[in-house]
Structure formats: C-alpha cells, structure tokens
Amino acid sequence: MAENIEDYTRYQAEDFAQDDGFIQWVKHPDSRLGRFWQDWALAHPEKRGEIEKARKLVDMLQSVEREPSEAQIENLWNNIASGMKEDLPTIKPMRPDLFQSRYVWRVAAAAALVIGMFFVFWNQTETISAGFGRQRTYVLPDGSSVMLNAGSEISFQPSGWEDHREVRLTGEAFFEVTKGGSFEVMSSLGTVKVVGTSFNVYVREETFAVDCFTGKVKVDDEQGQHEQLLVPGKRVVFQANKAQHYDFDPETAPGWRTGDFVFEDAALAQVLEELQRQYDLDIDLKADISGRNYTGQFTNHDLRGALQMICLPMGLTYQLENNGKKVRIGEDQ
Amino acid sequence: MEDEHIWASFKSGNREVFEQIFRTHIRVLYKYGNRFTHDTALVEDCIQDLFLDLWRKRQSLGTTDSIKRYLLGSLRRRIIRKLQRKPVAQAHIDLEIHVFHLELNAEDAHIEAENDLAQQRALKEASAKLTNRQREVIYLKFFQEMSYEEIASVMEISYQSARNLVYAALKAIKKHMVLIKLLFLLFFDRLYH
Numbered sequence: 126m127a128e129n130i131e132d133y134t135r136y137q138a139e140d141f142a143q144d145d146g147f148i149q150w151v152k153h154p155d156s157r158l159g160r161f162w163q164d165w166a167l168a169h170p171e172k173r174g175e176i177e178k179a180r181k182l183v184d185m186l187q188s189v190e191r192e193p194s195e196a197q198i199e200n201l202w203n204n205i206a207s208g209m210k211e212d213l214p215t216i217k218p219m220r221p222d223l224f225q226s227r228y229v230w231r232v233a234a235a236a237a238l239v240i241g242m243f244f245v246f247w248n249q250t251e252t253i254s255a256g257f258g259r260q261r262t263y264v265l266p267d268g269s270s271v272m273l274n275a276g277s278e279i280s281f282q283p284s285g286w287e288d289h290r291e292v293r294l295t296g297e298a299f300f301e302v303t304k305g306g307s308f309e310v311m312s313s314l315g316t317v318k319v320v321g322t323s324f325n326v327y328v329r330e331e332t333f334a335v336d337c338f339t340g341k342v343k344v345d346d347e348q349g350q351h352e353q354l355l356v357p358g359k360r361v362v363f364q365a366n367k368a369q370h371y372d373f374d375p376e377t378a379p380g381w382r383t384g385d386f387v388f389e390d391a392a393l394a395q396v397l398e399e400l401q402r403q404y405d406l407d408i409d410l411k412a413d414i415s416g417r418n419y420t421g422q423f424t425n426h427d428l429r430g431a432l433q434m435i436c437l438p439m440g441l442t443y444q445l446e447n448n449g450k451k452v453r454i455g456e457d458q
Numbered sequence: 459m460e461d462e463h464i465w466a467s468f469k470s471g472n473r474e475v476f477e478q479i480f481r482t483h484i485r486v487l488y489k490y491g492n493r494f495t496h497d498t499a500l501v502e503d504c505i506q507d508l509f510l511d512l513w514r515k516r517q518s519l520g521t522t523d524s525i526k527r528y529l530l531g532s533l534r535r536r537i538i539r540k541l542q543r544k545p546v547a548q549a550h551i552d553l554e555i556h557v558f559h560l561e562l563n564a565e566d567a568h569i570e571a572e573n574d575l576a577q578q579r580a581l582k583e584a585s586a587k588l589t590n591r592q593r594e595v596i597y598l599k600f601f602q603e604m605s606y607e608e609i610a611s612v613m614e615i616s617y618q619s620a621r622n623l624v625y626a627a628l629k630a631i632k633k634h635m636v637l638i639k640l641l642f643l644l645f646f647d648r649l650y651h
Contacts, residue, residue: 138628138632139625139628139629139632140625142628143599143621143624143625143628145605145606148599148600148603152603178632182628182631182632183600192485192488192489193484193485193488197488197502198481198484198485201480201484201502201505201506202477202480202481202484204506205480205506205509205510205513206477208506208510208513209473209476209510209513293542313542330589331589401619407616407617407618407619408618408622409618409621409622410622410625410626413629415626415629415630415633451618
C-alpha cells in the first residue's frame, strides 16, 4: 500500500469495489489490508455513503455455486487414474478375467495408438492469429487468402480442405476466395457461405457484420433463421437479433486493410476497443461511455491524431503515458 | 514458492502429488467450467482430458508459480475450443465464445425477506446487462478472489483490460441498483452505524 498512495478521497463506490485491499476488507475484515480500510473508513466519515455502496457491491457479488459431489470427484479421478495407467504397464489391469493377458493389452494399446494418430492427424487444426498492434495475411491451401485484422484468429483443418473449405473466425478478416466448392466462414454469431468472391467479416462482442466486395455472399446468424444474400456493395450488420442493411462503395471504401477505421454511429466502447487492438494500447478509462455513439474515423499510424479524432468530438480528454503504451481517457470537465 | 515445488515434483512423475493437485483444485475447476455451459458432461470431459494431458506431457510442461491460474487458464481454453467445434444445430446458446453464466445473489446481501422478489429481479437484470466478459471477470475477481494479474493471465488479456472490465462491470451493476438503492441504504444505515 505504501508504495502506491492513491487519493481515496476521490473514489466512488466502483473505485473502492475494484480495489484489492477493499475487497479483502469486506471479505476478510481481520486481514492486514482489512484493518487499513477499517481505519480509513473511520477517518473519512464523509465517504461513508460511497463506502457502504461499495461494500454492498462486493457483498452482492457472491452466489451459491454448485459443488461437485464427492462421488463425482471420485469418478473423475478414477477416470483420470485409469487413463494414466496406459504409460505405467506394471500396474495390474482392473478386470483380470477379460484383460488378463498382456497380449490383449498390447494389441489394444497399439490399436488405440493407431486410431489416436489417425484422429490427431486427420483432425489437426491449424490456427493463425494476429495479435494486438499487427495485421497479417495468410494464404489458405487452395490459394484463397485471408487478411486478419489485429486481435483476430482463424482456424481450419488442412486435411480434406478441397472438399470442405471451412474457416472458423474470431475478430475481423477480409477474405479473397478462389473459385471452387463452397467456402464457409463460421463464427460464434453466424456463418457466411460463398463460392468465389471477396468479402469482409467482423465478429466481435455482440456484433456480426459482413461486407460483400465481389461475387455473392450468403450470410446467416447463429440461429440459422435470418439468411441474407449479399451482392457487391452491400453490408449487413447483425446486432441484438436485428439485421440492418447498408450500402458502401467497394472501389473507394476506406477500411482497416488500408489502415483507416471508419465508424458511423458506432458504440464508443467498440471504437475504443478497435483503437486498443490497433495500437496494442492499455486504456485507462475514467469516463462513463455506455450509451455513447461515435461517428468519425482514425488511422492506425498516428496515435495522437487517432486519439484526437475520437476524443475531441466526444468531449473526452486523453493523456499518453508509458511511452505511448498507455492512455488515460477522462471527461473534459 | 510452494506451488513451484509442488509443480516440479509432479513434473518429475510423483503420482501422489499429481492426485493432490487434482483434489486441491477440482472444485474450483468444476465450478468455473460449468459457468461456460450447462453441459456438465462436456465440462467433466474437458477436466479429465486436461489432467490426462498434463500427466502425459508432464516432462515438457513449463514451470508455474500459480497452479490454480495455470489450470483455470488451460480449462478455459479447452472448454471454449470444444464449445466452438460443436455443430450449430446441437447447441446454439452455448456456442457463443463468450457465454458466461453468473447469478448475483441477494440472499447474502444483508437484507431480509420483505422485498425479495424485487431485489432478485433487479439483480438478475443487473447481471444480464453485463457482457459475458464482464461476468467472467467479476466471477474471477469476487468469487475466486484472484488478483488482476491472475485474471489477465487466465483470460489472456492485458492487466489493464482486466481492470477496465471489472470497473465497467461494477459501474453497470451500480447503475442498475438505483431501483433498490433506497432500500439498501435504509438497511445499511441500521446495520453499520
């Protein structure tokens, strides 16, 4: 505590409630940190209201959890223990009548190995990801290409790729698909089916958006009941069980692939998350941004400019710290 | 330090220590795992596979200073991966990457029966308002009492993101509490003054 003296007098309930020491105090009042807060609360009667609210928050955040029964735990352990025996052949088999001979065990182990290897190789999944602060292009086995935006990941199975071209996506990616059988992009929020075309898919938080650049794209949400057919220049956004349609110009549309991030009435939280991904930035947010929407754009090669583009119209202030690795965003008082 | 020794001993092939690791952490793993899905069998499978893989690959595993963190992170990745591979038709609710169930509890909240229903509803709404990531981070912070560093490592996010998520979640809950705030304050005045 001593090495990092915070100004607790300016704390609100939610600030207290996220402080490790404060949580300790509520949960374990006799601990060392607990005593610190006990004293602090006594010394600051004016903060009593906020402190009680914070206590309430912490208190409420516990619930009855379903514990596994002893029988379940034993059962789990027995399964694990019998699996472990496979590499400890000295231990006697459990059912001596049927599996008495070593020979049977060896045959079984060999068979398991062959089957196991088959599955390992057959089902081997390739995963390609782009971390924060970088974008990445990857060429799939059939020559189709995927450009991953920062903070995105695809996975697919290379075996049998020509027969079923299926990619699982989290985050955002631009696909250029070569002609061939059907090509599917699956995500937690919906799927995209195409034959040969180029399109962009965005899957983050609760938003699923697809832009069709060339060819035709079939899009459906995770319930499989809202199929849409997109032609070039059409964009569909699934959000809160609704599909919204937009037009864009595929020739001139700026986009993340050229380092331009354009938003129209987008949730500010979504905008800041994109900023965080592009610059691999720690954002210390001291403003309530829920329900606030942003229209504007920023680029991924000028952090200060980007911050200005976002903060200025939203009435926010920013302060860069830690060599541009961290930004503090607050209300413009 | 303690954990490092236990881990090293398990890595060298000590079965008793391995069983001890399992028995120490199984309850936490089980409870955490079941918050991603209602499919208990899937969670149990993932736990079994996790421990079997640990045992088989023990010699090539890295070191860790927190076994709990290591296990929670590994289980989390396994469950999410498994949930995503399921065909859509079978389980579309659980398919969402981030699904995380969390009920907030009014029973321990120092208030007696009177407005029970209204409170339960308000709490339910408050937790429904959170994103899945917020629910998860709240769970790790307040139920598992993990540090922000540990949360960051389990959820594979940055330290600051962990802090921001907790902050935003608390703020959202607080906002939702307006409905029952008066009631709370009334009782708190009696309880704590």
